[in-house]
């Protein structure tokens with residue numbers, strides 16, 4: 001193993017299994033890996049006896065590694081919340097082989113070539129999976145095409161902005177005019193804009209008072225402060241600019257991606273309508289919106305606080321249906337951890353606690369476990385977690401078990417159940433803030449390969465951090 005990059009000391013080998021998920025279907029066979037890439041895929045038992053280095057995983061599933069297009073690793077500046085080493089180790093333990101890091105929660109925010117340089121420096125030699133970066137679209141750079149072009153030239157895969165306060169002082173919100181301007185620059189680069197789509201409006205008596213108009217420990221008080229109409233208002237506004245992305249339109253080539261959709265009613269209907277009329281738009285939701293519902297969140301349990309909020313069980317059901325129908329395109333973690341003190345776990349004040357779910361290492365078993373009821377397939381998992389995220393982030397050599405692609409692979413046992421309790425090795429920096437503790441999940445990750453390096457194997461991580469920073473060109 002080249003200086004500890006891999007737990008498996010070979011660069012030319014075969015991964016065999018009876019369940020390999022390929023774009024042509026699930027096959028029994030072996031994937032040949034050489035120099036970090038997939039060089040051949042052989043079906044059935046053709047491989048037996050012929051090859052020297054075969055890792056035979058039997059009936060375990062071999063899939064492309066997950067690509068998480070929405071993770072907040074908070075290096076540099078807030079490494080005590082999450083850092084590149086801890087965040088990417090957690091990712092590897094969960095079968096994620098690539099993540100695209102959000103431009104905020106680190107300090108300073110990634111909004112310029114100088115701040116991107118700080119990100120890249122912090123990531124180099126401290127990442128266990130591949131990491132790319134989104135840049136921030138903020139009022140300061142939105143009308144400065146030269147600055148945006150410089151940031152895109154420096155390698156961000158696209159831009160991200162907020163239509164409401166982000167909770168981070170040096171990442172102010174944008175309005176439709178900033179977004180329109182950003183999209184016109186992105187069109188030239190054919191890269192996407194990701195938008196946190198909530199527009200704050202005064203909700204009856206709430207928000208006006210410090211206590212939100214109700215008991216701050218009660219989840220329903222928090223839920224009322226961020227109604228579905230906030231998402232709907234943002235998406236309505238966004239669609240006035242996404243019409244420019246239609247073929248022949250002034251921003252043709254640009255693409256708008258709505259992050260972490262929670263409202264599966266009017267907001268989703270608007271997105272469906274925009275897709276029908278040809279706007280270049282996609283939407284993601286996150287496992288926490290698919291696993292939890294407002295009814296079951298205990299009062300004072302701020303581990304579940306996120307924005308937009310987790311809504312009721314009927315909404316969750318509609319999110320699943322939308323995912324199954326293909327109206328929601330993909331999944332992401334929105335891993336947004338902080339330190340336990342800022343989650344106010346003792347106070348349980350939903351209005352003051354940090355909003356963000358900490359979950360990156362559990363997204364595969366969570367999606368699989370909660371999806372059983374809907375009959376989800378391995379192919380759907382790959383589409384939501386690998387193929388479509390790869391396309392959004394412009395990663396043409398990732399997201400599928402295919403010849404020529406990077407050997408980014410997760411090996412897992414969907415049928416193996418485990419309890420997420422204190423005995424479970426969490427691979428998380430601050431286990432007390434994870435919303436999934438106490439759950440029984442199905443789907444155990446056995447091994448994670450990044451560009452052919454075995455970076456995680458049953459509780460153990462490779463010694464050296466040999467993930468690559470991936471820059472857009």
Ligand SMILES: NC(=O)N[C@H]1NC(=O)NC1=O
Nearest residue numbers: 166167306307336355356
């Ligand atoms: N700044 C930040 O990470 N915000 C995230 N947290 C959350 O719950 N929703 C978000 O957008």
Ligand SMILES: [Zn+2]
Nearest residue numbers: 196259260307
């Ligand atoms: Zn967000």
Ligand SMILES: [Zn+2]
Nearest residue numbers: 070102334336
């Ligand atoms: Zn986020």
